Amino acid sequence: xxxxxxxxxxxxxxxxxxxxxxxxxxxxxxxxxxxxxxxxxxxxxxxxxxxxxxxxxxxxxxxxxxxxxxxxxxxxxxxxxxxxxxxxxxxxxxxxxxxxxxxxxxxxxxxxxxxxxxxxxxxxxxxxxxxxxxxxxxxxxxxxxxxxxxxxxxxxxxxxxxxxxxxxxxxxxxxxxxxxxxxxxxxxxxxxxxxxxxxxxxxxxxxxxxxxxxxxxxxxxxxxxxxxxxxxxxxxxxxxxxxxxxxxxxxxxxxxxxxxxxxxxxxxxxxxxxxxxxxxxxxx
Amino acid sequence: xxxxxxxxxxxxxxxxxxxxxxxxxxxxxxxxxxxxxxxxxxxxxxxxxxxxxxxxxxxxxxxxxxxxxxxxxxxxxxxxxxxxxxxxxxxxxxxxxxxxxxxxxxxxxxxxxxxxxxxxxxxxxxxxxxxxxxxxxxxxxxxxxxxxxxxxxxxxxxxxxxxxxxxxxxxxxxxxxxxxxxxxxxxxxxxxxxxxxxxxxxxxxxxxxxxxxxxxxxxxxxxxxxxxxxxxxxxxxxxxxxxxxxxxxxxxxxxxxxxxxxxx
Numbered sequence: 001x002x003x004x005x006x007x008x009x010x011x012x013x014x015x016x017x018x019x020x021x022x023x024x025x026x027x028x029x030x031x032x033x034x035x036x037x038x039x040x041x042x043x044x045x046x047x048x049x050x051x052x053x054x055x056x057x058x059x060x061x062x063x064x065x066x067x068x069x070x071x072x073x074x075x076x077x078x079x080x081x082x083x084x085x086x087x088x089x090x091x092x093x094x095x096x097x098x099x100x101x102x103x104x105x106x107x108x109x110x111x112x113x114x115x116x117x118x119x120x121x122x123x124x125x126x127x128x129x130x131x132x133x134x135x136x137x138x139x140x141x142x143x144x145x146x147x148x149x150x151x152x153x154x155x156x157x158x159x160x161x162x163x164x165x166x167x168x169x170x171x172x173x174x175x176x177x178x179x180x181x182x183x184x185x186x187x188x189x190x191x192x193x194x195x196x197x198x199x200x201x202x203x204x205x206x207x208x209x210x211x212x213x214x215x216x217x218x219x220x221x222x223x224x225x226x227x228x229x230x231x232x233x234x235x236x237x238x239x240x241x242x243x244x245x246x247x248x249x250x251x252x253x254x255x256x257x258x259x260x261x262x263x264x265x266x267x268x269x270x271x272x273x274x275x276x277x278x279x280x281x282x283x284x
Numbered sequence: 285x286x287x288x289x290x291x292x293x294x295x296x297x298x299x300x301x302x303x304x305x306x307x308x309x310x311x312x313x314x315x316x317x318x319x320x321x322x323x324x325x326x327x328x329x330x331x332x333x334x335x336x337x338x339x340x341x342x343x344x345x346x347x348x349x350x351x352x353x354x355x356x357x358x359x360x361x362x363x364x365x366x367x368x369x370x371x372x373x374x375x376x377x378x379x380x381x382x383x384x385x386x387x388x389x390x391x392x393x394x395x396x397x398x399x400x401x402x403x404x405x406x407x408x409x410x411x412x413x414x415x416x417x418x419x420x421x422x423x424x425x426x427x428x429x430x431x432x433x434x435x436x437x438x439x440x441x442x443x444x445x446x447x448x449x450x451x452x453x454x455x456x457x458x459x460x461x462x463x464x465x466x467x468x469x470x471x472x473x474x475x476x477x478x479x480x481x482x483x484x485x486x487x488x489x490x491x492x493x494x495x496x497x498x499x500x501x502x503x504x505x506x507x508x509x510x511x512x513x514x515x516x517x518x519x520x521x522x523x524x525x526x527x528x529x530x531x532x533x534x535x536x537x538x539x540x541x542x543x544x545x546x547x548x
Contacts, residue, residue, distance in 0.1 A: 073422050102424035113415035127423050130326075130430075
């Protein structure tokens with residue numbers, strides 16, 4: 001069962017001491033395991049995300065990267081292993097402590113996950129309204145600034161359903177940035193977008209990253225986008241990392257599975273043929 | 285045989301697990317909704333009011349129509365029997381007591397389940413599927429405070445209000461039949477009704493109504509929140525919310541009626 005019950009109590013908020021002295025490691029993942037429906041989705045993941053870097057987790061669909069991201073932000077408890085954000089084990093932390101950490105995180109979901117009953121501006125204002133004491137007129141100004149950063153000032157009073165896919169992702173990014181987070185997670189920034197819009201979003205991420213010096217964790221299956229924005233790349237395959245390194249090293253890798261992914265080769269014909277045969281058998 | 289037992293055991297286990305989850309949601313909602321405000325948590329008055337309008341005001345016409353018709357039916361059915369005893373005057377009391385104690389709360393609960401319980405499940409299910417619930421959690425906002433409590437409080441407050449209307453309209457329905465077909469005057473019908481009714485009849489119904497409101501809200505929210513997958517699952521959650529709400533409402537009705545019966 002997920003934790004539904006972890007809102008911060010406004011009276012118990014305090015300024016976290018860690019904010020003034022950023023640790024070198026923002027997120028420390030050790031031995032993360034998760035089995036879903038008998039399949040090992042996360043198979044002993046170890047990962048360190050350094051403060052201020054852009055880490056891109058690259059992998060084919062079904063490689064476990066979505067589950068990994070959901071586990072990193074505290075949405076899906078792992079079967080084993082730990083996730084520490086700024087040294088705190090998020091699955092062992094109390095509600096109030098977890099909520100304090102979450103206030104310093106931002107996440108942009110793949111489809112945007114904007115609240116359909118609220119305008120774009122209200123979506124961005126929501127975290128400000130709920131978690132800060134900022135008065136309403138200032139919230140509106142802040143929302144305008146955040147939406148301006150992603151180029152959506154003109155769409156402030158539109159409903160999410162009136163936006164295109166790319167605009168929705170940008171609005172989600174603006175909402176993720178509402179509380180000036182120190183770590184931002186982005187789920188598939190370029191999925192479902194045309195190449196030009198996707199490149200625009202990549203560019204935006206690089207720009208925002210430069211200006212705000214935040215830590216950015218992006219998952220994607222788009223290689224081009226990954227190489228554009230990454231400081232470090234983690235290539236994920238079957239629930240484990242094949243390689244975690246700077247893009248140049250990843251590009252030069254001689255590992256056959258890495259090469260296959262980078263060179264966009266389909267799986268070796270033998271297992272492809274086997275699967276196809278089984279598929280035909282199942283069809284009868 | 286073994287497989288039948290196994291599947292029976294499996295579904296029983298699922299049902300028990302589900303009941304446990306529903307109970308935990310109820311406990312969390314109670315803590316958030318009724319204890320939280322005393323600890324300085326925000327009271328979402330505007331959201332609650334908006335939900336109360338949807339649950340109450342929007343359901344009123346249908347509740348009124350159904351209770352009016354059922355009031356008429358009750359008058360006719362009881363007249364059919366009472367005519368043989370020559371005790372037509374008892375129609376007024378029979379309609380009034382059965383409306384206030386039983387039919388108005390039950391019918392209102394069923395209408396509200398169909399109109400609002402299903403809407404809650406569909407809404408929360410869609411939010412779950414489109415990751416909006418996840419987004420709330422990642423922001424550090426509790427879906428229980430943000431979504432469940434306003435709906436639950438709105439229902440616990442509005443269903444009894446609807447039942448008061450339903451009581452009156454049901455009695456007026458009976459009166460219409462009495463005047464039109466049974467030869468009892470309008471004023472006499474009112475006097476007979478007031479003679480027969482005691483305050484306990486009314487508040488018995490209202491206590492039930494509040495409990496039904498809580499059931500509809502909890503089941504609707506629970507079914508919505510546990511949705512996984514896509515649009516098809518949202519439809520399934522909606523159906524499941526309506527079916528389970530109605531079953532639980534009727535079971536709770538029997539329990540409450542038995543309790544009130546024993547206590548006099």
